[in-house]
Amino acid sequence: MSLLRIENGSFAYKSGPQILKDINIDVEPGEILAVLGPNGAGKTTLLRCMMDMLHWQRGRSLLDGEDIRSIPASRLWRRMAYVPQARSAAVSYTAFQTVLLGRSSRIGAFSAPSAEDMKIAEQVMERLGISHLADKPCYAISGGELQMVLIARAMAAEPEILVLDEPESNLDFKNQLIVLDAMTALAAEGVACIFNTHYPAHALQRAGKALMLSKDGKSIFGDTTAVVTEENIRHAFGVKALIGEVETPQSIMKNVVAVGITGESGPDTEADGDRTILASVTVIMRSNERANLINNAFREYNHLLIGRMGLPHRRSDKYIISVMLEGPVSDIDALSHRLSLIPDISVKTTYE
Amino acid sequence: MSLRRDGRLGAAWIVVLIVLPFAAAIIALGIGRMSIAPGEVLDVLRAALAGKHASSELIEKTVMQLRLPRIILAALVGAGLSVSGCAFQSLFANPLATPDTLGVASGAAFGAALGILLGFNLIGIQLLGLFMGGAAVALTWLAGSGRDRGGLSYIVLSGIMIGSLFSALISFIKFVADAESQLPAITYWLMGGLDKANYRTLSLGAPVIIAGVVLFMLIRWRMNLLPLSDDEAKASGVNIRLLRGVTVVAATAITASCVSMCGQVGWVGLLIPHMCRMLFGNNHLSIVPASVSFGAVFMIIVDTMARSISAAEIPVSILTAMIGAPFFIALMRRSGGWRI
Numbered sequence: 001m002s003l004l005r006i007e008n009g010s011f012a013y014k015s016g017p018q019i020l021k022d023i024n025i026d027v028e029p030g031e032i033l034a035v036l037g038p039n040g041a042g043k044t045t046l047l048r049c050m051m052d053m054l055h056w057q058r059g060r061s062l063l064d065g066e067d068i069r070s071i072p073a074s075r076l077w078r079r080m081a082y083v084p085q086a087r088s089a090a091v092s093y094t095a096f097q098t099v100l101l102g103r104s105s106r107i108g109a110f111s112a113p114s115a116e117d118m119k120i121a122e123q124v125m126e127r128l129g130i131s132h133l134a135d136k137p138c139y140a141i142s143g144g145e146l147q148m149v150l151i152a153r154a155m156a157a158e159p160e161i162l163v164l165d166e167p168e169s170n171l172d173f174k175n176q177l178i179v180l181d182a183m184t185a186l187a188a189e190g191v192a193c194i195f196n197t198h199y200p201a202h203a204l205q206r207a208g209k210a211l212m213l214s215k216d217g218k219s220i221f222g223d224t225t226a227v228v229t230e231e232n233i234r235h236a237f238g239v240k241a242l243i244g245e246v247e248t249p250q251s252i253m254k255n256v257v258a259v260g261i262t263g264e265s266g267p268d269t270e271a272d273g274d275r276t277i278l279a280s281v282t283v284i285m286r287s288n289e290r291a292n293l294i295n296n297a298f299r300e301y302n303h304l305l306i307g308r309m310g311l312p313h314r315r316s317d318k319y320i321i322s323v324m325l326e327g328p329v330s331d332i333d334a335l336s337h338r339l340s341l342i343p344d345i346s347v348k349t350t351y352e
Numbered sequence: 353m354s355l356r357r358d359g360r361l362g363a364a365w366i367v368v369l370i371v372l373p374f375a376a377a378i379i380a381l382g383i384g385r386m387s388i389a390p391g392e393v394l395d396v397l398r399a400a401l402a403g404k405h406a407s408s409e410l411i412e413k414t415v416m417q418l419r420l421p422r423i424i425l426a427a428l429v430g431a432g433l434s435v436s437g438c439a440f441q442s443l444f445a446n447p448l449a450t451p452d453t454l455g456v457a458s459g460a461a462f463g464a465a466l467g468i469l470l471g472f473n474l475i476g477i478q479l480l481g482l483f484m485g486g487a488a489v490a491l492t493w494l495a496g497s498g499r500d501r502g503g504l505s506y507i508v509l510s511g512i513m514i515g516s517l518f519s520a521l522i523s524f525i526k527f528v529a530d531a532e533s534q535l536p537a538i539t540y541w542l543m544g545g546l547d548k549a550n551y552r553t554l555s556l557g558a559p560v561i562i563a564g565v566v567l568f569m570l571i572r573w574r575m576n577l578l579p580l581s582d583d584e585a586k587a588s589g590v591n592i593r594l595l596r597g598v599t600v601v602a603a604t605a606i607t608a609s610c611v612s613m614c615g616q617v618g619w620v621g622l623l624i625p626h627m628c629r630m631l632f633g634n635n636h637l638s639i640v641p642a643s644v645s646f647g648a649v650f651m652i653i654v655d656t657m658a659r660s661i662s663a664a665e666i667p668v669s670i671l672t673a674m675i676g677a678p679f680f681i682a683l684m685r686r687s688g689g690w691r692i
């Protein structure tokens with residue numbers, strides 16, 4: 001049973017076309033799901049329907065197998081938290097008071113926040129590195145800082161699922177990274193994150209799963225590498241895009257470059273995914289913290305493994321893992337992508 | 353007396369907010385055509401509490417029968433209008449929202465004017481004011497709801513419409529009223545005044561105001577959720593419809609009670625909450641109690657001036673506007689604008 005699931009979700013605004021048709025998604029703890037699509041394809045509508053702020057016309061959202069509409073609000077919003085776009089948020093309180101509002105579902109109608117609520121709010125701000133903002137009013141901080149404050153407010157509810165509406169829009173390069181890194185770190189601790197984004201590259205770099213919406217109501221859901229492809233981008237956005245790789249000393253990052261607008265979808269290029277090849281993956285861990293996530297990934301793709309070597313470097317408390325793989329290109333791609341999503345490690349895959 | 357991070361008031365402020373209204377009341381009890389020293393005022397009050405008579409019957413009558421009910425009324429009206437102004441501002445996330453936003457004040461004023469026209473006694477006038485204030489909110493609600501997308505600004509707009517409708521009805525009543533006796537009474541009452549105060553009027557209006565103020569004091573932390581956008585408010589996990597409904601009903605009842613007892617007293621519901629916001633920030637943990645206390649003090653001072661500056665009583669709303677407008681402009685310029 002998945003943590004969060006949408007079954008056949010469909011929605012249309014009154015006197016409007018069907019914008020969401022038979023959406024099916026599954027999200028597990030610690031996963032990041034990116035929702036992609038052109039303007040007007042219904043990304044925000046999808047999030048609002050998923051959280052029951054709008055009602056599905058057909059289909060339903062399930063939290064641990066239970067229909068979200070039948071879960072009382074106070075219980076639902078202890079498990080799920082919502083981060084609105086920074087520009088649509090109320091900004092009258094200090095950052096600390098805003099974060100404290102995230103505790104609302106746990107504070108009685110006639111009570112004020114307890115010492116414990118305050119401590120949790122302080123810890124969350126500490127963890128996201130925004131303690132220095134605590135006493136500043138939210139209208140006096142930058143857009144990136146406000147976005148972090150809103151994430152902190154959501155985290156103060158101690159949720160299992162975090163829903164973010166275009167968290168990195170309207171932010172500069174550095175602030176985008178700060179917000180995305182925060183999300184990646186939370187996912188590594190087991191929080192499921194669902195975010196809307198305009199950037200296919202962010203989906204490839206951060207999300208294990210992706211949902212791509214088109215204007216005609218069609219949607220594709222699956223592993224990010226299978227969903228965010230040049231072909232699907234051309235179909236959904238009407239844009240010819242190239243997916244490439246940028247190599248840094250630590251890892252290889254996928255990137256998407258839009259090269260032109262296309263009217264129609266071009267001929268399908270034959271996928272080469274079934275060809276069996278050899279590959280080797282090298283992982284360097286800077287601490288033991290992420291060992292579990294790495295082992296899980298290898299366990300899942302056990303059938304590819306033909307050799308494995310782990311080498312602790314005692315003096316610096318670092319760890320090097322080298323794995324030899326044999327199998328279909330698409331599987332090796334998927335494993336290598338999966339590893340690249342884990343924070344604080346360096347990963348590189350060398351293909352035959 | 354610096355601000356605390358959790359939004360609560362510091363101990364020093366709590367003492368100030370409790371002591372100030374009582375101090376203002378005791379001083380105001382001594383001011384008037386017959387000047388009484390604060391010590392004597394305290395003697396009279398002590399005697400009254402003990403159920404005994406004070407040494408001077410004249411002083412006792414002036415303090416207990418003439419001035420005390422009026423000062424209690426001033427304190428209640430000031431506290432009530434301030435706290436409901438604060439609630440309306442937060443509810444509509446609109447710094448210009450006042451108890452008039454929903455048309456409540458106009459509705460209640462129309463009811464009271466109608467009562468004077470029909471020759472009702474004071475109790476009848478109050479009841480009709482309460483009823484029409486409630487009717488105005490109901491009309492505003494009917495006109496403004498049923499459209500999901502407009503949200504709260506829709507309610508504010510329809511409140512302005514309903515308010516002007518009731519203003520027109522008041523003009524109509526003035527038009528048909530007897531120019532010799534009723535018209536001056538209605539006009540004078542509309543200007544606002546606390547001179548009609550006695551224990552009987554108080555016993556009808558005070559419980560509503562006190563209940564409303566106590567309710568807002570109890571839910572004041574949760575009121576912090578009021579200015580949030582719809583989706584944010586829902587995502588707080590709190591029943592936001594109930595919270596908004598309770599806020600509207602309580603603020604409306606307070607406003608209607610105030611208006612029916614002393615006419616339309618403007619400015620208090622706008623001025624005092626903003627003063628508190630500038631002093632304490634926007635956290636309702638502190639601005640609700642501060643609004644209650646400062647509102648009471650402000651009205652006690654203004655009403656004392658209204659009855660003692662000249663031989664003839666000056667309508668209180670003239671004074672609130674004359675004091676309020678420049679004071680407000682000065683505050684606003686100093687703190688660089690207002691925010692909710």
